[in-house]
Amino acid sequence: xxxxxxxxxxxxxxxxxxxxxxxxxxxxxxxxxxxxxxxxxxxxxxxxxxxxxxxxxxxxxxxxxxxxxxxxxxxxxxxxxxxxxxxxxxxxxxxxxxxxxxxxxxxxxxxxxxxxxxxxxxxxxxxxxxxxxxxxxxxxxxxxxxxxxxxxxxxxxxxxxxxxxxxxxxxxxxxxxxxxxxxxxxxxxxxxxxxxxxxxxxxxxxxxxxxxxxxxxxxxxxxxxxxxxxxxxxxxxxxxxxxxxxxxxxxxxxxxxxx
Amino acid sequence: xxxxxxxxxxxxxxxxxxxxxxxxxxxxxxxxxxxxxxxxxxxxxxxxxxxxxxxxxxxxxxxxxxxxxxxxxxxxxxxxxxxxxxxxxxxxxxxxxxxxxxxxxxxxxxxxxxxxxxxxxxxxxxxxxxxxxxxxxxxxxxxxxxxxxxxxxxxxxxxxxxxxxxxxxxxxxxxxxxxxxxxxxxxxxxxxxxxxxxxxxxxxxxxxxxxxxxxxxxxxxxxxxxxxxxxxxxxxxxxxxxxxxxxxxxxxxxxxxxx
DNA sequence: ATTTATATGTTGGGATACAGTCATAAAAAG
DNA sequence: CTTTTTATGACTGTATCCCAACATATAAAT
Numbered sequence: 001x002x003x004x005x006x007x008x009x010x011x012x013x014x015x016x017x018x019x020x021x022x023x024x025x026x027x028x029x030x031x032x033x034x035x036x037x038x039x040x041x042x043x044x045x046x047x048x049x050x051x052x053x054x055x056x057x058x059x060x061x062x063x064x065x066x067x068x069x070x071x072x073x074x075x076x077x078x079x080x081x082x083x084x085x086x087x088x089x090x091x092x093x094x095x096x097x098x099x100x101x102x103x104x105x106x107x108x109x110x111x112x113x114x115x116x117x118x119x120x121x122x123x124x125x126x127x128x129x130x131x132x133x134x135x136x137x138x139x140x141x142x143x144x145x146x147x148x149x150x151x152x153x154x155x156x157x158x159x160x161x162x163x164x165x166x167x168x169x170x171x172x173x174x175x176x177x178x179x180x181x182x183x184x185x186x187x188x189x190x191x192x193x194x195x196x197x198x199x200x201x202x203x204x205x206x207x208x209x210x211x212x213x214x215x216x217x218x219x220x221x222x223x224x225x226x227x228x229x230x231x232x233x234x235x236x237x238x239x240x241x242x243x244x245x246x247x248x249x250x251x252x253x254x255x256x257x258x259x
Numbered sequence: 260x261x262x263x264x265x266x267x268x269x270x271x272x273x274x275x276x277x278x279x280x281x282x283x284x285x286x287x288x289x290x291x292x293x294x295x296x297x298x299x300x301x302x303x304x305x306x307x308x309x310x311x312x313x314x315x316x317x318x319x320x321x322x323x324x325x326x327x328x329x330x331x332x333x334x335x336x337x338x339x340x341x342x343x344x345x346x347x348x349x350x351x352x353x354x355x356x357x358x359x360x361x362x363x364x365x366x367x368x369x370x371x372x373x374x375x376x377x378x379x380x381x382x383x384x385x386x387x388x389x390x391x392x393x394x395x396x397x398x399x400x401x402x403x404x405x406x407x408x409x410x411x412x413x414x415x416x417x418x419x420x421x422x423x424x425x426x427x428x429x430x431x432x433x434x435x436x437x438x439x440x441x442x443x444x445x446x447x448x449x450x451x452x453x454x455x456x457x458x459x460x461x462x463x464x465x466x467x468x469x470x471x472x473x474x475x476x477x478x479x480x481x482x483x484x485x486x487x488x489x490x491x492x493x494x495x496x497x498x499x500x501x502x503x504x505x506x507x508x509x510x511x512x513x514x515x516x517x518x
Numbered sequence: 519a520t521t522t523a524t525a526t527g528t529t530g531g532g533a534t535a536c537a538g539t540c541a542t543a544a545a546a547a548g
Numbered sequence: 549c550t551t552t553t554t555a556t557g558a559c560t561g562t563a564t565c566c567c568a569a570c571a572t573a574t575a576a577a578t
Contacts, residue, residue, distance in 0.1 A: 029564095030565075062564075
């Protein structure tokens with residue numbers, strides 16, 4: 001058998017080269033690659049099929065492109081909740097006042113929120129760890145955008161790490177605006193530890209927190225609970241939670257606002 | 260005439276929809292788009308050609324992909340020095356060794372450099388204030404990317420300010436890799452004060468500095484001189500400086516490396 | 519040495535993309 | 549209302565892609 005003997009033939013090396021090329025150019029065609037690597041187009045196609053399978057590239061008609069890292073939640077965008085998220089974002093935007101200091105976490109819903117507040121002519125200060133949020137807000141010169149330091153994770157488009165948490169301790173905000181991968185009786189959840197720690201820290205440094213989540217997140221546990229329900233939290237959603245989740249939220253004094 | 264009357268027909272709206280779709284899916288085929296939008300494939304092709312022209316999408320064989328753009332200095336990249344910059348970036352990349360700690364400044368040339376080193380399989384740590392650099396490097400998981408804190412400037416895609424300078428004092432690097440708007444006898448220049456201060460701080464915190472600049476920058480004064488020529492500086496360019504500039508560089512002990 | 523598995527090239531058929539040209543409908547300009 | 553511009557669809561010939569089947573050469577396994 002084989003079992004990873006390295007480059008038994010030119011195959012492994014060639015596939016590595018394809019990936020390297022794709023780092024340099026965002027998309028390449030089959031013919032190009034065949035020429036560059038001196039093999040037939042069919043061989044390239046087979047390589048691409050394999051690499052695509054492993055998620056190392058994205059196949060396109062006629063060639064391949066660099067894999068998309070940077071999707072705000074590859075899994076998340078699937079749900080067609082776009083309209084719901086827009087409404088949630090609009091409702092949340094209504095909660096923001098002139099000269100507020102905000103902390104905004106990453107995610108698809110908070111990005112919608114950022115687009116909303118960027119469209120309003122009001123001075124704000126925003127502290128964030130998400131590239132997408134900063135880029136969305138930067139169209140409005142009235143908004144002062146402070147980026148947190150830390151290690152950049154290209155897959156999520158976010159910064160996180162100990163430096164990030166540390167830097168947050170130097171700030172205070174009126175409002176933290178956070179998304180969630182799931183909502184459980186213990187509190188809002190996130191699918192990754194690093195970002196979760198940041199959301200928790202943001203909650204503690206803000207006078208109040210808005211949690212933006214559509215109803216598909218109800219009772220959906222994710223990796224980590226980043227913070228508790230409390231009287232400082234307002235959940236903004238498109239439907240009211242039911243059962244245990246509703247009880248937990250109410251008994252902790254958290255508010256629910258429907259979009 | 261027309262002159263931006265909005266959607267005289269479905270064209271504008273349809274093109275916006277294409278861009279929106281492309282935000283959701285990184286690549287789409289002509290046929291898909293034609294179906295989704297209920298127009299003929301020819302119309303889609305014309306739309307794509309137009310959007311590609313304007314840089315809003317990237318055309319691929321059989322469809323279109325999300326633009327990888329995000330080039331800082333839309334104005335700057337216009338200059339046809341792309342080939343020169345590529346060579347300069349390649350030469351600079353050859354100076355980098357395994358496990359180096361780099362500080363990389365913003366700019367078109369340093370972005371080329373970032374793409375180069377991202378294509379090499381070697382572990383590195385990179386400290387930067389430029390979104391484009393971080394995003395370019397993030398395709399390579401061997402590279403640890405540390406973002407500096409500070410205020411985000413969306414026009415340049417960079418972070419700067421007092422916090423940024425302050426954070427730099429906590430780091431040390433082997434090499435600073437910096438671009439320049441101009442080179443004068445006093446040293447490399449930059450067109451903005453904020454970034455210039457950062458480049459100066461990076462120089463002081465790095466054991467050596469590579470200045471990447473094509474020959475069009477020679478003797479071109481810009482707003483601020485961000486650092487002096489010294490024996491710790493290597494200028495990497497596509498041509499040798501002449502006259503006073505060459506004398507100044509040589510007398511300070513700085514090296515010149517031709518790409 | 520023989521067998522087996524893997525990697526690659528070649529070929530052919532069917533589908534798709536592309537560029538150019540022409541025709542038509544709708545909108546803007548006069 | 550007529551003319552002109554713009555947007556779009558339809559058609560055609562050529563180039564490209566994709567997939568499947570087959571052939572071959574090399575490397576591993578027995």
